[in-house]
Structure formats: structure tokens, C-alpha cells
Amino acid sequence: MRLFVVHRSKDRHQAKALLKKASKTLGAKVTLVFLDSTGCKTWKDKAIEALSKAEAIIVYDRTSCEESENAKWEIAKAAEGRLPLVDITPNDTPAVVCSKLKPIYDLREEFGKCFTGTNGTNTLELYKLMIDSSERLIQRRQQTNAFFITAIGSLLAIAGLMVKAGALYSGTIWLLYGFSIVGLLLCNSWRNLIDNYGKLNKAKFDVILRLEQDLDAQVYAAEWVSLGKGLRPGKYRSFTSTEKNVPLHFALLI
Template sequence: MEKEDRAILRQRLYGHSPKKEDYSTENYQDHFLEQYKLYVEMADRISNRRGVANAFFATLNTTFLSAIVGLLDNDVRNAFLLPIVGILICGFWAGLLRSYRNLNTAKFAIIGLMEESLPSSPYWHAEWYALGQGNDWKKHIPFGAIEILIPTVFALLYAVVLVLSWV
């Protein structure tokens, strides 16, 4: 994240909050830590929802593709339209994955800013550094780079079925 973007995000995160001086030190730290824990939990829930969405779409596409192949084998009329629907489903799936990835990216940026006010920064500075900051594929392959391949492969399979249905 660019330095200017971090500054704007920091201002949006803390600019509308009650000031530290308005709290007792203990209450401020307790409230801050509770907000941090809640926010980390919400980021984890987004990741879980992303996994559930992937499982749903993988199951849907596997079932749908199998049904299409079965219908084409039986010369069902207008079955060639079904692969087009499958390709649209894959497009929707890819868009949803992109949305989840963007949401998680924003959440982890905010977690990183919050960690600047904590005694340590396990996610933002330590873990991300240990993983090569997303630049070292020997240490970490970003999940988003892998998961976007799945709807792409299904869309290609639908395209193959579509072409073969016309042959």
C-alpha cells in the first residue's frame, strides 16, 4: 500500500474516534484491543465465507458440467445453450472471488494500521515478511492466484463442451 494511501486510511480509521485523552489509559487500551480482536475475527469470517463460496461453486460446476455432458450424449435439443450458462456462472464466481480478495486486502490493511498501536505486529509486519511479502513463491503462493484458476478451468471446459456440441 502506498504511503499516501496509508496516511488517508489512518486518518479515516482514527480521525472520527474519541481521542485517546478522553479515555483513561486502561479503558482506551481495553476498547482498542477488543476492537482489534473483533476485526481480526471478522477478517477470518470473510476468509471462511470465501471458502464456502468456492466449495459451493466447485460443486455446482461439477454437477452442472456432468449434467450437460449427459444431455449432449442423449442429443437433447438446445443442450448447447447450457455451456453458455456455465461460462456465465464461472464469470460470476470469478467476480465474487475478486470481491472477497479486495475485501480481505482492505481488512488486512486496517489490521496492519491497528497493529501499529499494539506491542507487536504479528500479521502485518512479521507474518507477511516471513512469507516474502507475496514476492517469494517458494515461501508462499497467494491463495487468490490459485483459486482464480478454478473458475477459469471450468469456463474452458464449458467452452470445449460448447465447441464439441456443434461438431
């Protein structure tokens, strides 16, 4: 998340320290942009460019910023770009700052805006579309798993046959190392794909659950509640967390 920080020069160190602590609390990778407008002729050009790349604007100590023409100009430009403005005071704790940044990091407001202007008929059709899309994603996920199992299994089988046939000696032992490296790379790619499939599937179900709110019954939401909403390991454990162990086990074999 990229944040442009409107501040006074005298507050820069304090603002930077507070925002870094809040970023750690949030558990997110945050890029903080602090511009120095003192004696810089191209400052406004740099500010406009930085604002165009920022996800949100942090105003550190608005009362103090209102005393600076440069800071007021930055706030005005941010308002023109309709960027989210987050006010932070010197008295805020990292936890408070984190609570202010979390909705922006989670993109909750933008997510909610995606569902404006829908009616019952459109919602039902979109709901069916998302269910179908989710099922196709599961099929692609299974095909991906099958591909990697076949590929890695083939490497292990070939290596085993070469060892059994005595085809490996001092001059060709590098082939075994080559198989191992390729196998480990495949395991790493496989694990990353499983993780991304899990995130994509979660995003699809977030949309499905939101669409259900406009329907008469919320069957997937009810199912999720029945499973403890992912908070009761005894009732439900994420498929992704389990699947991600499979590439690790293959890597150990290699």
C-alpha cells in the same frame, strides 16, 4: 478517481496531456474535469457541482492561476470544501505528478485518520473484532467456492448424462449451448467474486496491521515479513491469484 483541474485556458492542452500521462503511470482510471469559464453565465454553478463530485483539486501552474480571478475563485471554493489540493507545475514530469496523486488515490491520509483517538483497550477490542471478521470472511469465501463448484459440476453432469442417454439431437442441441452459456457466466461471476474477496481480505489485513502498531507485539506483521511481504514468490503466493485460476479451468471444461 475524479479530479477537478484549476487552470488557465491557455494551459489546458498542456495540463490535459501531462495529467493523462501521469494517470497511465499511476495505472488508475482518472476522470479529469476541465471547465471553461469564458463567456459562460452558468460557469460558477457548474464549477460548484463539479467540485462537489471531485476527490481532489489539481492546481496547474499556481503562479499563472493567481493572475485569473476565475481560477482564484475555484481554488477558494475548493478550500471551503476541504478538498485535497495538489499543485502541479509545467516542469513536472508524469512520474512526479504520479507521486503527488498516489497518496490521494490510495486514500492514505483518510486511512490514517480512522485510527485517531484510540487507546490500548479499544485497540485490542477492535483488533479482536477484525480478526473475527476476517475469519468469517474466509468461511464465506469457502462457501461461495463450494456453491459454484456444485452448480457448475451439476451442469456438466447433466450435460454428460444427456449426451450418454442420447437425448441430444438436432432439435435439442440448443440445450447443450444453453448449458455452456450458463456455465461460462457462472465461471465469470465466480472469478469476479474471488477477486473481490481477495481485495476485501487485503483491506481487513491492512486494518489489522495498522491496529497492531499500537499493541505490544505485531504477530501478523511478523508473519507477513517472514513470508517475504508478498515479494518472494518462492515463500508465498497469493491465494487469490491461485484461486482465480480455478474458474478458468472449469470454463475450459465447458
